[in-house]
Amino acid sequence: MLNEDRLFPADPGTRAIARRLYAEVRDLPIVSPHGHTDPAWFALDExxxxxxxxxxxxxxxxxxxxxxxxxxxxxxxxxxxxxxxxxxxxxxxxxxxxxxxxxxxxxxxxxxxxxxxxxxxxxxxxxxxxxxxxxxxxxxxxxxxxxxxxxxFRPRALFERFDIEVLATTESPLDTLEHHKALRSSGWRGRVVTTFRPDPVVDPDTPGFLANLETLGRITGEDTLGWKGYLSALARRRRDFMACGATATDHGHPTASTADLPPDQAAALFETIVSGRASPAQAELFRGQMLTEMARMSLDDGLVMQIHAGVHRGHNDWMRRTFGPNLGDDIPVRGEFVTALKPLLDRFGNERDLTVILFTLDETVYARELAPLAGHYPVLRLGPAWWFHDSPEGMRRYREQTTETAGFYNTVGFNDDTRAFPSIPARHDVARRVDCAYLAGLVAEHRLDEDEAREVAVDLAYRLAKQAYRL
Amino acid sequence: MLNEDRLFPADPGTRAIARRLYAEVRDLPIVSPHGHTDPAWFALDExxxxxxxxxxxxxxxxxxxxxxxxxxxxxxxxxxxxxxxxxxxxxxxxxxxxxxxxxxxxxxxxxxxxxxxxxxxxxxxxxxxxxxxxxxxxxxxxxxxxxxxxxxFRPRALFERFDIEVLATTESPLDTLEHHKALRSSGWRGRVVTTFRPDPVVDPDTPGFLANLETLGRITGEDTLGWKGYLSALARRRRDFMACGATATDHGHPTASTADLPPDQAAALFETIVSGRASPAQAELFRGQMLTEMARMSLDDGLVMQIHAGVHRGHNDWMRRTFGPNLGDDIPVRGEFVTALKPLLDRFGNERDLTVILFTLDETVYARELAPLAGHYPVLRLGPAWWFHDSPEGMRRYREQTTETAGFYNTVGFNDDTRAFPSIPARHDVARRVDCAYLAGLVAEHRLDEDEAREVAVDLAYRLAKQAYRL
Amino acid sequence: MLNEDRLFPADPGTRAIARRLYAEVRDLPIVSPHGHTDPAWFALDExxxxxxxxxxxxxxxxxxxxxxxxxxxxxxxxxxxxxxxxxxxxxxxxxxxxxxxxxxxxxxxxxxxxxxxxxxxxxxxxxxxxxxxxxxxxxxxxxxxxxxxxxxFRPRALFERFDIEVLATTESPLDTLEHHKALRSSGWRGRVVTTFRPDPVVDPDTPGFLANLETLGRITGEDTLGWKGYLSALARRRRDFMACGATATDHGHPTASTADLPPDQAAALFETIVSGRASPAQAELFRGQMLTEMARMSLDDGLVMQIHAGVHRGHNDWMRRTFGPNLGDDIPVRGEFVTALKPLLDRFGNERDLTVILFTLDETVYARELAPLAGHYPVLRLGPAWWFHDSPEGMRRYREQTTETAGFYNTVGFNDDTRAFPSIPARHDVARRVDCAYLAGLVAEHRLDEDEAREVAVDLAYRLAKQAYRL
The missing domain is CATH 1.10.2020.10 (uronate isomerase, domain 2, chain A)
Known part of the structure; x- marks a missing residue:
């Protein structure tokens, strides 16, 4: 049996505060602005x-x-x-x-x-x-x-029972969005939106990258082997995704490197990339340039940017060859953001109409790099503790290491980031409990008054995600 | 209303210990060995x-x-x-x-x-x-x-009301020290001392560096464009600062790199530096060489050295150009001390009459590098949690990650490091409370007896700063 | 007087749980699978x-x-x-x-x-x-x-009074193992086993490396200046060590770098090494190649591998020259395992009959690299908090940063790793108390049921070390 006090601090006084804070948030609807559930579940409802x-x-x-x-x-x-x-x-x-x-x-x-x-x-x-x-x-x-x-126990029934106000899935620009389109015309009132994740046509190290560019060309009718047509095709797909509810893009890059090349150099780099003869450094430079291009497009169309950086994907050679990706052999690597983001920030860091949400798997950058950056640049916000750190201790370290410099209001609430649909309420419940436990500690130590903690608890559980993702 | 128990642990037993420890230190005078208040305030008392x-x-x-x-x-x-x-x-x-x-x-x-x-x-x-x-x-x-x-509410009245025993400001070698001189001849008994911070004439990347060297030459009557005259000018200014009460130098370098070149190579490097044609690597080498030169001078004149390393200053290009420095866009970078300090330590690490106090913004080096170094080399001491980490969680991490290897007695008490004069008592109060909370935890877990914790509390709040800074 | 509650959490409810868990493990025998006591003590019993x-x-x-x-x-x-x-x-x-x-x-x-x-x-x-x-x-x-x-108070009497079930020492391949042989034929029933630590004949930067190779040749009758003979000599010594009870090897390398060269390149590299003209990079490559060779031999003979990586040994030049090694001037450096281990893992990472136990002094890799690696690869296990981190806070951080990703069962219990024989019970007692305190926290926060925590406590104090080290 689940204990009603799970994840709350052991000290009875602090636990009583945590209970009161949690009572304010336990029944709030779920806002899930980033995840990997399959839209077919909700479209087909099998x-x-x-x-x-x-x-x-x-x-x-x-x-x-x-x-x-x-x-x-x-x-x-x-x-x-x-x-x-x-x-x-x-x-x-x-x-x-x-x-x-x-x-x-x-x-x-x-x-x-x-x-x-x-x-x-x-x-x-x-x-x-x-x-x-x-x-x-x-x-x-x-x-x-x-x-x-x-x-x-069908997908739509569970969605409603879970009290999900909005759920974002993640699709590639090559996706037909058929399930999202079906959903929108189905009459069902559940709000499921897509997210634009262009990695397969932006990262030259993706297997089949050039074929992907050609597919993108077919979908959009643009000449995607030329720099101008390529950018137009991306802008066009962004609009298609927005028609399916998207309010955000997502970028899963090996590092947070960005670049801001003069237009002619960017075009020349793209030419090298489509020639298939790019060096690893040129591929990295291109990914970095594309983050800046995406930021520029976001200023135009209002899509919020997410950057998930710092994973060595498919570390186990034998497993990748034998079984394929996403089987537990993705391993985090050391992160760096101060130098990596500078080109993008020099260009767009002071904008007030752009939001870039940063995620890391290297916790050492929370206090050293990310909180100081987000506590200064208007465009930056910090995504929640991610993946290996989406856990009680991971979330606690995240709050302890970001709050004092970035505050709560440069963070964006919780992401469940999951493909495990039935676990969504569980994940939000853990996050709400851990945040209430953290806030209860602040109240118990007289670092925050309880009336303010109550407001923050609701912000972290509900409001900040809606605001940051423009949902 | 401030709660009397703020920042103390929530557990009632531990809190009671913290209260008793804090009662021993709450009314101790303030020793502020490093900060950035304006000496004009106390000289002019407007x-x-x-x-x-x-x-x-x-x-x-x-x-x-x-x-x-x-x-x-x-x-x-x-x-x-x-x-x-x-x-x-x-x-x-x-x-x-x-x-x-x-x-x-x-x-x-x-x-x-x-x-x-x-x-x-x-x-x-x-x-x-x-x-x-x-x-x-x-x-x-x-x-x-x-x-x-x-x-x-004038500066001197507040200084006295704050019960400040001694307050150090920080000045450049180009400063006339007029306010400090005025203070010393004013008859006011408040003790305000200067600190020698030579960055503007030591860091070739300072805007106006060569003009600074010339100014230094005018002030000292030395040929500061030659290596010998330059070193003499610095030694002379150190003595001038000591006449204004200085007991310490301070060095704000992008990294902790040190160097120990043979004299002729050092002289040749200086020649390249004054030619204005130094590469970034040569500028870095020169800063490193100067840390070792400063250590050598400290062995002569007894000034305690402080090294504050690891900040990317002025990260926001637009802001720096539009508004100037020190507006919140200084961002910490990854730190490294083991290799960086080796040249200086190989030369002076085993001296018993030299003190070098290290500060970092990269908390990952506390347990891995700084505590082991300070727990071995006689010259090294650890400065308190600095800047972004001058906060309850930051101080707690500092104690948790340094004490077990370096102990309390290789640390130097608290620095408020502030230009916000009215906040000085607040900052010392936070530090005293957080240290008492940490010590109370050790006592509650029977890792330290309470009579010893009481002595340590006073050491951390008062004695260690006076000793380490030779005040 | 030692307090019976030392190192237990201050909160009374949590402390009561910790006491109950500790009661299950306080009297378990000591399993000490890695350390540096002198076998002569037990052989001679003076x-x-x-x-x-x-x-x-x-x-x-x-x-x-x-x-x-x-x-x-x-x-x-x-x-x-x-x-x-x-x-x-x-x-x-x-x-x-x-x-x-x-x-x-x-x-x-x-x-x-x-x-x-x-x-x-x-x-x-x-x-x-x-x-x-x-x-x-x-x-x-x-x-x-x-x-x-x-x-x-003689060694054997203390060994028995300490209730040591098995104690591993660590010897070089050049050691005669005379004390271990004497022990085994002495009739004393205390179990003291050796561990094979080949650094002096594997690390070309060891002082006297080439002479060591010759000594190895004399001991084994192999041509240790040729690649084949060298490998045979190592395999032979491993068998000799197994005859003296060894179940494990140990490798103290400056980094965790591994390599997996084709046989002819490995042989050519060895030739360069024995020529004495190897560059630092070649020495590093050779150490890395030898870790993979040792893994290969472990698959044959069943010895468990331990890798202790990431120390700058003898950092203080003057001290090393004047007094020699192991006097407190070994300083940890930043660690990296994801790229470093890949060659070895690509070769042997999916084996089920090989165990490689990893130790680090860089705590930043716990959550970022080591837990994800050990939480995926069948060959990997995590050694306990090591050296500077063999302390209450160090152990707490270790559990907090590894458990959520790697669980308890990819860790291997405690190592005292000490040459201070009388402190062995003290060190195991600290580890048992800190682990019980950690588990009590999980129970108090309803993250683990107490019956399960009881089982884990015994696993961490006793069973896992025996299993992982095949004792």
């Missing part, structure tokens, strides 16, 4: 197939922990890529067996946010109150399977 | 003009937060530089309007040290107990303005 | 000479703090190297005087783990309950000296 396919196979947090302890991915239902060299064993296709493999090793997740998210989801979404284990695996599996067969 | 000019316009912590939220600097009374391209709007000259702009946005400072400092200063210095807001702005403004008109 | 020689002179934590405060090493009984230029004073040879020098400055250790270890050892091993000070120095000295004269 039943989810089975517990393992819904909850285990797409959860790379879950998979990587089991893999790190020697469990082959195949036994968790992950299929090798077509044509990949034989992996280590047969692919498990029985969802119940996959479920048991997780349940038997549930102790591995002690102390991790995965446990917090799962336990909340199992209890609040599916009514499961026993702890997962080898002994309870089958009964819990059956209970969830039974739920999933009912209409009230 | 009334401060108005609340905004005293409290808002010079407070770059305050300004940068408002600027980050889109408030133009002009509306806060900051004037563009002569001849600067037109800024974004007219300069506000009505101090009451400036005051209101701050008061209306007082929520932006929730959770920041600015709030702690201001609220203490308003209540303890000016008797204001209401929270600043749009509604209270005018009444509070009037109250402060009324105070400032009275003789007991 | 009485320890006197309190200072046992407790002060070999404790570099103790020495460096005194040195940092201006106490010459000679006055602590440390001898200059033969032929070293004269040091600063005569070497103190009276152990009582050395003891007094420490006792008079006992306040320097306030807040450090040295105080915790010493106070536990003095009370639990020698029955001393007064605080060390100038006043108590002599009485405490006499008390310990009296103990050391008794048979129950």
């Amino acid at each position: 039943a989810f197939p089975d517990p393992a396919t819904l909850l285990v196979v797409p959860d790379h947090y879950l998979l990587r922990m089991l893999y790190s302890q020697g469990i082959p991915l195949e036994s968790l239902g992950v299929r090798p890529r077509d044509g990949a060299a034989a992996a280590t064993g047969p692919v498990e296709t029985d969802p119940r067996r996959i479920w048991r493999t997780v349940a038997e090793r549930w102790h591995l997740y002690r102390g991790t946010p995965t446990r917090l998210w799962w336990e909340y989801s199992l209890e609040r979404v599916f009514g499961v109150t026993e702890r997962l284990s080898a002994a309870t695996a089958d009964a819990i599996y059956d209970r969830i399977a039974e739920c999933l067969a009912k209409p009230e | 009334a401060f003009p108005d609340p905004a000019t005293l409290l808002v316009v010079p407070d770059h912590y305050l300004l940068r937060m408002l600027y980050s939220q889109g408030i133009p600097l002009e509306s806060l009374g900051v004037r563009p530089r002569d001849g600067a391209a037109a800024a974004t709007g007219p300069v506000e000259t009505d101090p009451r309007r400036i005051w209101r702009t701050v008061a209306e946005r007082w929520h932006l400072y929730r959770g920041t040290p600015t709030r702690l400092w201001w609220e203490y200063s308003l209540e303890r210095v000016f008797g204001v107990t209401e929270r600043l807001s749009a509604a209270t702005a005018d009444a509070i403004y009037d109250r402060i303005a009324e105070c400032l008109a009275k003789p007991e | 009485a320890f000479p006197d309190p200072a020689t046992l407790l002060v002179v070999p404790d570099h934590y103790l020495l460096r703090m005194l040195y940092s405060q201006g106490i010459p090493l000679e006055s602590l009984g440390v001898r200059p190297r033969d032929g070293a230029a004269a040091a600063t004073g005569p070497v103190e040879t009276d152990p009582r005087r050395i003891w007094r020098t420490v006792a008079e400055r006992w306040h320097l250790y306030r807040g450090t783990p040295t105080r915790l270890w010493w106070e536990y050892s003095l009370e639990r091993v020698f029955g001393v309950t007064e605080r060390l000070s100038a006043a108590t120095a002599d009485a405490i000295y006499d008390r310990i000296a009296e103990c050391l004269a008794k048979p129950e």
Whole structure:
């Protein structure tokens, strides 16, 4: 059973404050301005197939922990890529067996946010109150399977039950947006919007980059192998995305490097890029130039920019070749923003109509670089603790290391950033509780009055995300 | 109203210990060995003009937060530089309007040290107990303005009321020291001393560097365009500063790099520097060489060295050109001390009559580099949490990350490091409270006995600063 | 007197949980899988000479703090190297005087783990309950000296009284292992095993490296100046060490760099190395190649690999020349593992029969690099907080920054890593208390149920070390 005081400070006086603050935010609607759910779920509204396919196979947090302890991915239902060299064993296709493999090793997740998210989801979404284990695996599996067969567990019903005010998905410029279009004409009143993530046509290191440019050309009717046509095609797709509700772009770059080349040099660089003969340094320069181009377009069309920087994607060569991406082998690297962002900031840093939201996986930059930058430049805001740091300790460090310099109002509330739809309420609940716990500490130490903390709690849980993302 | 328990741990048992420790230090005199107040205030002892000019316009912590939220600097009374391209709007000259702009946005400072400092200063210095807001702005403004008109709010009266035992200001070698000289012959018994900060004649990247060298030559009668005369001029100015009470030098360098070149190479490097044709690497090498030269002079004349390293000053190009320096756009960068300090330490690290105090804005070096270095080399001491980290969480991290390796006795007490004179008691009060809170935690966890914690509390609040700075 | 609640959280509710968890682990046997005690102590079982020689002179934590405060090493009984230029004073040879020098400055250790270890050892091993000070120095000295004269204070008796189940020492491939052999044939049932640490024949920057290779050749009868013979010699010595109980290797490298060269390039690199003309980059490449070679051999023979990376050893030039190594002037440097380990991980990262345990002195890599790596790769495990971070705050940061991503089960329990034999129980006690305090916090905040925390406490104190090190 979930304890009502979970994640609140142990000191009774502080806990009482946290409870009062949480009472103000627990029932606020969910604003989810950045994430990776599949719009097809809401467009088609089909039943989810089975517990393992819904909850285990797409959860790379879950998979990587089991893999790190020697469990082959195949036994968790992950299929090798077509044509990949034989992996280590047969692919498990029985969802119940996959479920048991997780349940038997549930102790591995002690102390991790995965446990917090799962336990909340199992209890609040599916009514499961026993702890997962080898002994309870089958009964819990059956209970969830039974739920999933009912209409009230279809995507739209859950969306409404979760009280989601708005949910953003993330699509590539090559996406047809068919599901978003279907959604908008469906008559369903749930608000699901897209986000423009141009990495596949902006990052020359993307596999199939040149083919992607050609596809972009076909979609837009622009000559995307020329600099001018390429920029026009991007601007055009941004407008298409805005027609599907987008209020933001997102940029997942290996570093936060930006550049601001004179137009002729930018055009020449693009020529080198499309020639396929660009060096790694030129590819990096091009990504940096494109962040500045995107900022320029954002000043025109009002889309908020998000920069998610600093991951070595696909670190495990064998796994990438055998199974493909997003299986837990993305590893953060050291970050740097002060020098990296300077070209973009020298150009647009003092604008009042542009918002650039920064995310990092290198916590050392919170207090040293990001809070001082966001506490100065009007365009900058800090995204919440991200990915590996989307956890109680991670969020606590984020607040402790950013608030004193950047305050609360240069931050943008919470992002669940997830593809695990049933876990969305759990993730927002963790964030609300951890923020209330942090605020309760400030109140208990007389660093903030409780009436002000109450206002901040609502800002962090609800208002700031809406404002920052212009939702 | 300030709560008597502010910044103390919430746990009642630990709080009781913190109260007892704080009772030992709350009324100790203030020793302020490093800061940026204006010696003219104490030399001339004129009334401060108005609340905004005293409290808002010079407070770059305050300004940068408002600027980050889109408030133009002009509306806060900051004037563009002569001849600067037109800024974004007219300069506000009505101090009451400036005051209101701050008061209306007082929520932006929730959770920041600015709030702690201001609220203490308003209540303890000016008797204001209401929270600043749009509604209270005018009444509070009037109250402060009324105070400032009275003789007991003149600089010397406040200095005495603040119980400042000694206050160090910071001057350039090009400064005439006229205010310090006037002070010393004035008969007033307040102890205000200068600090020797040679950056303008040591850092070749200072605007006007060569003209500065010539001015230094005029002041000292030395040939400052030759290496020998240049060094003699610096030694001579150090003696002049010592005659105005200086016990320390201060060096604000972009990095902690040091060098120890053979004399002929040092002389040749200086020749390149004065030729104006030095590369960035040569400028960096020269700054590093000068730190070692300064250490050598300190061994002769006994001045304590301070190194404040690791800031990208004037990061915002447009702001620097339009408004000038020190307006909140100085951004910390990653620090490195182990390799950087080696040349200086190889030369002087084992001396027992030299003290070098290190400051960083990169907290990652506390536990990894600075505490191990200071826990070994006799010359090294750790300066307190600096600038962005001069805050409750910043100070707590500093103690948690340095004490276990360097102990308390390789640290040097508190620096307020401020130009905001009325905030000095507030800043020392925060530091004393946070240190007592930290010590109370050690006592509560039986990691230190209370009689020892009491002694350490007094050391941190008073004795260590006097000893380390030889005051 | 040691307080029974030391290191437990101050909040009474959380403390009560910590007490209950600690009750489960306080009396578990000690498993010490990595350390630097002298096997001769247990082989010869002679009485320890006197309190200072046992407790002060070999404790570099103790020495460096005194040195940092201006106490010459000679006055602590440390001898200059033969032929070293004269040091600063005569070497103190009276152990009582050395003891007094420490006792008079006992306040320097306030807040450090040295105080915790010493106070536990003095009370639990020698029955001393007064605080060390100038006043108590002599009485405490006499008390310990009296103990050391008794048979129950000989090494084997203490080993048994400490309830050590297994203790690993660390030896070079050039070691004769005579003491380990003597131990094994002595009939004493204490389990003392060796660890294979090949740095002196693997790191070309070791003084006397080429002579070491020749010695290795003599010991093994292999041609160690040829690549093939060199590898065979290492494999042979590994087997010799296994015969003396070794279950692990240890690698103390300046960085975590690894390499995986084709065989012919590796052979050519070795040729350059033995020519004595290798560049620093080639030496680094060779160390990296050897980590991969060692991993390959570990897959064959089952030895667990430990990598301790990231120290600048002998930072103080004068001290290294005058007194030699290991006197407190080893300084951590910034660490990097994501790129550094990739060659080794690309080769062996997905193996299920290999264990590589990583240690760092750069805490910034815990959450950013090490936890994500260990939370993915089957071969990787995280060693405990090491050296400067083997302390209450260091251990707390380690758990807070690794658990949420890597969980508890990708960590390996505690290492005391010490040459200070009498402090071993103290160090394990600190680790057990800090882990119970951390777990109690999770329980109090309802992030973990107490029955699960109880199991984790035993795993961290006992089971994980045995499993990970295959003991």
